[in-house]
Amino acid sequence: MSTRKSLVALLLVLGTGVALAEPPNLGRKISEADVKQWDIAILPDGSNLPPGRGTPQEGAKVFAEKCAMCHGDQAKGGVMPFYPALVGGQPLTNGIETPKTIANYYAYATTIFDYTRRGMPYNAPRTLTDDEVYATTAYILSLNKLIGENDVMDAKTLPQVKMPNRDNFILPYPDRI
Amino acid sequence: MGTFRRPGREPSFDAVAGNGLINRRALLGQGIALAGAAGITGTTGAAAEPLKDEAWSLAFGEVTPALQTPSRFEKDVTRALSNPKGEMRNSHARTPHHLLNGTITPNAMHFSINHCGTPDIDPAKHKLVIHGMVKQPLEFTLETLSRYPLVTRPHFVECAGNSAPMFSSAPLQAPAGMLHGLVSNAEWTGVPLSVLLDEAGIDPAAKWLVAEGADAQFLDRSIPVKKAYDDALVAIYQNGERLMPGNGYPMRLLVPGYQGNMNVKFLRRLKAVDQPAYSYFETKNYSQVLPGGKTWRFHFLMEVKSFITNPSLGHSLKEPGFYAISGVAYSGNGRIAKVLVSADGGKSWGEAALQGPIAPKAFTRFVMPWKWDGQPATILSRAWDETGAAQPLRAEFVAQRGQTKNPVATPLAFPNQHYNSVTAWGIDNKGEIKHVYA
Numbered sequence A: 001m002s003t004r005k006s007l008v009a010l011l012l013v014l015g016t017g018v019a020l021a022e023p024p025n026l027g028r029k030i031s032e033a034d035v036k037q038w039d040i041a042i043l044p045d046g047s048n049l050p051p052g053r054g055t056p057q058e059g060a061k062v063f064a065e066k067c068a069m070c071h072g073d074q075a076k077g078g079v080m081p082f083y084p085a086l087v088g089g090q091p092l093t094n095g096i097e098t099p100k101t102i103a104n105y106y107a108y109a110t111t112i113f114d115y116t117r118r119g120m121p122y123n124a125p126r127t128l129t130d131d132e133v134y135a136t137t138a139y140i141l142s143l144n145k146l147i148g149e150n151d152v153m154d155a156k157t158l159p160q161v162k163m164p165n166r167d168n169f170i171l172p173y174p175d176r177i
Numbered sequence B: 001m002g003t004f005r006r007p008g009r010e011p012s013f014d015a016v017a018g019n020g021l022i023n024r025r026a027l028l029g030q031g032i033a034l035a036g037a038a039g040i041t042g043t044t045g046a047a048a049e050p051l052k053d054e055a056w057s058l059a060f061g062e063v064t065p066a067l068q069t070p071s072r073f074e075k076d077v078t079r080a081l082s083n084p085k086g087e088m089r090n091s092h093a094r095t096p097h098h099l100l101n102g103t104i105t106p107n108a109m110h111f112s113i114n115h116c117g118t119p120d121i122d123p124a125k126h127k128l129v130i131h132g133m134v135k136q137p138l139e140f141t142l143e144t145l146s147r148y149p150l151v152t153r154p155h156f157v158e159c160a161g162n163s164a165p166m167f168s169s170a171p172l173q174a175p176a177g178m179l180h181g182l183v184s185n186a187e188w189t190g191v192p193l194s195v196l197l198d199e200a201g202i203d204p205a206a207k208w209l210v211a212e213g214a215d216a217q218f219l220d221r222s223i224p225v226k227k228a229y230d231d232a233l234v235a236i237y238q239n240g241e242r243l244m245p246g247n248g249y250p251m252r253l254l255v256p257g258y259q260g261n262m263n264v265k266f267l268r269r270l271k272a273v274d275q276p277a278y279s280y281f282e283t284k285n286y287s288q289v290l291p292g293g294k295t296w297r298f299h300f301l302m303e304v305k306s307f308i309t310n311p312s313l314g315h316s317l318k319e320p321g322f323y324a325i326s327g328v329a330y331s332g333n334g335r336i337a338k339v340l341v342s343a344d345g346g347k348s349w350g351e352a353a354l355q356g357p358i359a360p361k362a363f364t365r366f367v368m369p370w371k372w373d374g375q376p377a378t379i380l381s382r383a384w385d386e387t388g389a390a391q392p393l394r395a396e397f398v399a400q401r402g403q404t405k406n407p408v409a410t411p412l413a414f415p416n417q418h419y420n421s422v423t424a425w426g427i428d429n430k431g432e433i434k435h436v437y438a
Helices: A003-016 A056-066 A110-119 A130-143 B037-041 B142-146 B193-200 B225-231 B394-401
Strands: B015-017 B091-094 B112-114 B128-132 B138-140 B151-158 B183-192 B208-213 B220-224 B233-238 B252-254 B267-273 B305-310 B321-330 B336-342 B364-372 B377-385 B424-427 B433-436
Touching: A056 A130, A110 A130, B128 B193, B138 B193, B142 B233, B151 B233, B183 B193, B183 B321, B193 B225, B193 B233, B193 B267, B208 B225, B220 B225, B252 B267, B305 B336, B305 B377, B321 B336, B321 B377, B336 B364, B364 B377
Parallel strands: B128 B267
Antiparallel strands: B091 B112, B128 B138, B151 B183, B183 B233, B208 B220, B208 B267, B233 B252, B305 B321, B321 B364, B336 B377, B377 B424, B424 B433
């Protein structure tokens, strides 16, 4: 680095503490393939959904075995007050404290898949296969009458599920995005 | 008693507002040198017992420990727990603001919310990956991040659900640390996120970063790239020491002034993408139902707010006379510009002294001298920030945001999010303090 460049770098560090003329470049170069196991975020347009499929009937079996212990029979809740029901929901016009549910609130069905795969079961995250996650998601959507009892959920169909509350959101600060 | 007056700056004990509020200039800048204080309190030294040496002065003291902890007499100054039995659910620990002072929250007292427990992370094995819409995916460790030129700034972190009991249709009786304990303020040290994004070469079409933690839910939030380049940090120190486990050890995202949940703890991954992920937490918890059923999403900003910590519920005034009303003010927009205090329930207001230096998106402590006459009083504070944004009065706030149909029964409830209206404390003629709406 030339003296002048060093000086510029130093001044930038001292002046703002944020900008370096020459970055330290201490990150190790990796490839997307290296990140594959971690790369679990699903986007609402279906980007990054994995291969696989599942139906409500298949999901009912997974749910009874691995989910109902907390969320209750047929996802009706009632096991412990802090484990929510996953079916039903009051209209949001009932008041500002109305509990937000999949049926009355979620804008995208991909959120259910994403959260189930990253965090459920609560006591054993990342243990469901992708097919099981598709099936469980299909089962919950079917219980809420958001898809048919025989509909298959996969990377193509899941993002197409129309959630009833999708157009009910407002951005209070659009210029911050 | 000496009287210290600065030339040309006569301290004034004139009332500046009703019910005993005194001009803040009486504080002479530093908030302690009160000329004629004895005169305004009217307190005279009661006949005292002759002074004698106490037992602790007459014996060799305790061994100096490696890691010091507060005096045993301060054992009740702790965080309040939402899940003390450790049930398998989320757990909150609230900062006891009514028992603290200054602006920096001690690390042991910093609020913490964990949705699936606190992971036990080995810092030698933890990795942070930046990938997605970038030229070159990169992996960082705590060791490599520690070699960067680090910046240090004070910032508050506030849960979007802080003060949620204030949505109650009737005032819930709980101290400031329970009503407002999900905000804390620390000096954070870390690497500006813009430096790391530049090294990875972010695609201009990438508008969002999905930030993800290494906890058992891989908690993730969508962060605007705009914010990442504004003032975001990957923080690796908290008040000079490594992060507390409950605050994100060994590294967390810091997005100053934005919802606490966005300051993703145990940060392990930043993926540059072209659309927000609508993750569980931004879909459900951290968006707000408005009266009428519409909803605010991607609210992000923690708006200007203040509350009085002293005196407040849990304290009592022992006798009429001089008191310093004090509390904290902060805004996600930037610096605090002004705090007004009322002692008559909002009928009249006086400007409080602000203790500097005033940092953006950080706690500022305000102090207001007050002479309590022993009669009922209602004290409250209201803050403005440097953008001109005002903390809303309760009536204004409720008109826009609503309140619950029935009174909220517990300070642990979250009927809604983003409450930033005023907090009032009602003092009766015995000096007892209650939470009231004014």
